[in-house]
Amino acid sequence: MKITDDIIYVGVNDHDIDLFEGQYIVPNGMAYNSYVIKDEKTAVMDTVDANFAEEWLGNIDTALGGAAPDYLIVQHMEPDHSANIAKFTEKYPEAKVVANAKAFQMMSNFFRGMNLGDKKVEVKNQETLSLGKHELTFVFAPMVHWPEVMVTYDSTDKVLFSADAFGKFGALDVEEDWDCEARRYYFGIVGKYGKQAENLLKVAEGLDIQTICALHGPILKENLEHYIGQYKTWSSYGVETEGVMIAYTSVYGNTKKAAETLASALEAKGCPKVVLCDLAREDMAEAVEDAFRHGKLVLATTTYNGDIFPFMRTFIEALIERGYQNRTMGIIENGSWAITAGKVIRGLFEKSKDLTWVDTTVSIMSSMSEENEAQIEAMAEELCK
Structure with missing residues (x-):
């Protein structure tokens, strides 16, 4: 050639x-x-x-x-x-x-x-x-x-x-x-x-x-x-596409339901792009790519052995290793007796630069409550600003 x-x-x-x-x-x-x-x-x-x-x-x-x-x-x-x-x-x-x-x-x-x-x-x-x-x-x-x-x-x-x-x-x-x-x-x-x-x-x-x-x-x-x-x-870690990526891990489907509920709320409010990603099934490199592509990221995961679900930890570590920054982020956490996922996630990103966390954190005890639905609505409102 x-x-x-x-x-x-x-x-x-x-x-x-x-x-x-x-x-x-x-x-x-x-x-x-x-x-x-x-x-x-x-x-x-x-x-x-x-x-x-x-x-x-x-x-x-x-x-x-x-x-x-x-x-x-x-x-x-x-x-x-x-x-x-x-x-x-x-x-x-x-x-x-x-x-x-x-x-x-x-x-x-x-x-x-x-x-x-x-x-x-x-x-x-x-x-x-x-x-x-x-x-x-x-x-x-x-x-x-x-x-x-x-x-x-x-x-x-x-x-x-x-x-x-x-x-x-x-x-x-x-x-x-x-x-x-x-x-x-x-x-x-x-x-x-x-x-x-x-x-x-x-x-x-x-x-x-x-x-x-x-x-x-x-x-x-x-x-x-x-x-x-x-x-x-x-x-430059700039935003390529305006939109929200929701990356989740779910054991029995309750955290997945919360992630899907947020995705529906965002779409109803006219969010230009919503990407829903099951980290246990998606190619991890594709998930990392999408996180850097979009301007906003919501992490939804269960508390697991006092930590977070392994696929979520792998995903977050891949982002941090690559200098993830300049993004708006939210957390949906789930636990059946002691919810620690949100605290672990924030700790992992502690040294990352220019991250803005939304005010609302959705904390689920086992399955979604009416209060959780209201929290998701509030989070969607924040993310759509």
Whole structure:
């Protein structure tokens, strides 16, 4: 696949994978992207997952008509992108490997005994490499989402090779909505490092970017304002969609009934979007994504062993780990003799920033009472302000 006259896609699609990074469900597989830049000197941008070494090397061979590349540029050392560095150097022993100091340090740990010798080209932040007419500038992007990450800007074709930034789940031979799977990918994998992603976006604002080539997901050429705008919202923990997410866990159905009652009350009051999520059955990464997407979140759960129901704790810990902030929140708690869920939830969020709790807390003793129904109505009123 040609991206520009000189840039060719040489990545692969993985439809055998069921869990990305051992935890994220990927029903439409994954793409491991790699690119070739053809010029007086030829560069390969990153490798692919270990399971696709021969296919990837074959793609490079086809793209270059059997010629040997001059450089392998390593932007990110995560094994789904770096696993074939040694195999590349074996096939192309004259090629030089370009990376930063932290990447080379990691490389020595992943590839014990590999000695690059004078084939090692260590670059610094904002340093450039000329391929001929193509001038590449390396921009360090630490913790987006590993410390060694850098992105590469080709000022000739105005392409940003963005490493894991702007990536998404899904293979390239399957059509699906970018926003949904890019959002799930961002908040699952990059979300903790919002400040670092913002720093990268500030650098990107100063570049004339016409194409974004990420290490996962499609090549982005049109409507770049939308993709960059989404990343600005996500990295700043901004609200993407006005609405309320109600995340619940329920043992015997009483807490679920309360959550559904609140959802109905919100819809009756004209809430623009209401999302009801059963945390025991929903993909947890999808639930986390929805929590960051919407401006308001209600947590409804039972008291469980003096704590909260396990799926709710897992959900909250995932939010906190990713810096959940700048939201309005409410609590529906349930217990049959000693209700502690609300206290536990507030304690978990104690160090989180810019959270506004609604005045009404719904406290249910086993099953909903008339008082609880009135509390739910009051909570809905607050959330709809």
